[in-house]
Amino acid sequence: MPTFTGDEALSYDKRIGKLVPGYELLHHTTAAQLSVILEKEATLLVVGAGTGKEVIELAKLNAHWRFIAQDVSADMLSIADQNFTNLGLNDRVTIHHGPLEDVTYQADAALCILVMHFVKDDGGKAALLKQISTNLRPNGYLFLADLMLPDTSFERAAQLQYCQTELGLSEAGAKTMRSNFQETFYPVDNARLTELAHQAGFGSPTSYFKALGFSAYTIAKLP
Numbered sequence: 001m002p003t004f005t006g007d008e009a010l011s012y013d014k015r016i017g018k019l020v021p022g023y024e025l026l027h028h029t030t031a032a033q034l035s036v037i038l039e040k041e042a043t044l045l046v047v048g049a050g051t052g053k054e055v056i057e058l059a060k061l062n063a064h065w066r067f068i069a070q071d072v073s074a075d076m077l078s079i080a081d082q083n084f085t086n087l088g089l090n091d092r093v094t095i096h097h098g099p100l101e102d103v104t105y106q107a108d109a110a111l112c113i114l115v116m117h118f119v120k121d122d123g124g125k126a127a128l129l130k131q132i133s134t135n136l137r138p139n140g141y142l143f144l145a146d147l148m149l150p151d152t153s154f155e156r157a158a159q160l161q162y163c164q165t166e167l168g169l170s171e172a173g174a175k176t177m178r179s180n181f182q183e184t185f186y187p188v189d190n191a192r193l194t195e196l197a198h199q200a201g202f203g204s205p206t207s208y209f210k211a212l213g214f215s216a217y218t219i220a221k222l223p
């Protein structure tokens with residue numbers, strides 16, 4: 001997995017829009033759904049919060065929502081913390097550095113955007129989903145976005161081309177992404193995602209976003 005430390009953390013905000021087709025749309029369509037399903041007062045658990053993108057977008061939609069911003073990278077969270085300070089959001093955000101423990105929070109919704117594809121399917125993905133499930137209230141929704149296994153033999157090539165021609169990814173960046181596809185991502189298909197979701201106490205995922213290899217799903221925690 002990329003380390004998301006040091007320079008990788010500092011350059012993240014400039015890089016990510018060149019690597020994920022529809023990055024802004026993914027966040028905006030996630031936010032639109034949360035704004036219609038959540039009450040005025042709600043707590044949102046953001047797993048892999050990175051530099052704070054989800055919190056920053058969602059905080060604009062509702063001034064009462066509170067957030068738990070969790071990540072395993074202290075450097076990403078430090079940038080997020082600075083962003084929250086600049087935007088006057090600190091008193092609405094709890095920063096959680098390190099893995100989630102079981103049943104620490106009772107969130108009304110959870111987000112795990114562009115995170116789980118870095119976790120191996122060797123018990124790691126199952127453990128992460130279980131930790132999210134135990135920190136989410138029954139019937140609460142998880143919004144999950146990941147690089148998935150390709151649907152066609154040409155999807156990955158098209159994605160690399162799109163990132164270069166439309167998003168401004170450099171030749172060197174495309175080369176790194178090509179090798180990352182093999183070495184640092186652990187994508188699954190829909191059937192495996194459904195199996196993992198069921199094992200963690202969720203219903204079946206419902207797709208709401210797909211841009212080449214990246215897909216997003218709403219996944220309800222069962223009562």
Ligand SMILES: C[S@@+](CC[C@H](N)C(=O)[O-])C[C@H]1O[C@@H](n2cnc3c(N)ncnc32)[C@H](O)[C@@H]1O
Nearest residue numbers: 004048049050053071072073076113114115118
């Ligand atoms: C591609 S960034 C996504 C950040 C943010 N969600 C966004 O959409 O911009 C992935 C983030 O997930 C974090 N991460 C990786 N594995 C994780 C894990 N097992 N639990 C929590 N965070 C993790 C990384 O440190 C990094 O900040």
